[in-house]
């Protein structure tokens with residue numbers, strides 16, 4: 649096997665990927681996001697480790713993925729865009745007038761377990777479906793728009809099929 653290596657990704661604070669080949673294709677670099685105008689980062693804001701981008705393999709083209717992970721592979725902290733989306737979903741949970749205060753809290757807590765694949769993901773998806781099921785279709789769609797890119801594969805399948 650020939651040795652591959654990771655390029656660095658440049659991502660805006662809202663999670664738009666500017667480039668996954670920051671090191672090798674400098675023409676793609678930009679200080680701000682072309683989609684939303686936010687500042688861009690190339691390193692974890694917690695531990696300063698470079699964000700993993702495109703995986704280069706010698707003699708292979710198009711192997712790497714353009715998807716950037718939600719958590720830092722070094723320190724495990726959520727990247728700013730993941731944090732922002734969880735926060736937005738928490739705020740949306742507050743808008744669910746159909747829920748009691750305890751149910752809102754429960755829903756907010758399960759959001760953290762939806763984004764990581766853990767033994768609690770199944771519990772969290774069951775809860776999420778039950779509680780969001782009480783909401784209007786507009787709010788349910790709102791949750792999907794916010795969360796679909798950051799929840800784990802397991803949660804995505806369980807919730808949206």
Ligand SMILES: [Zn+2]
Nearest residue numbers: 660664681684
């Ligand atoms: Zn952006």
Ligand SMILES: [Zn+2]
Nearest residue numbers: 692695720723
């Ligand atoms: Zn980090």
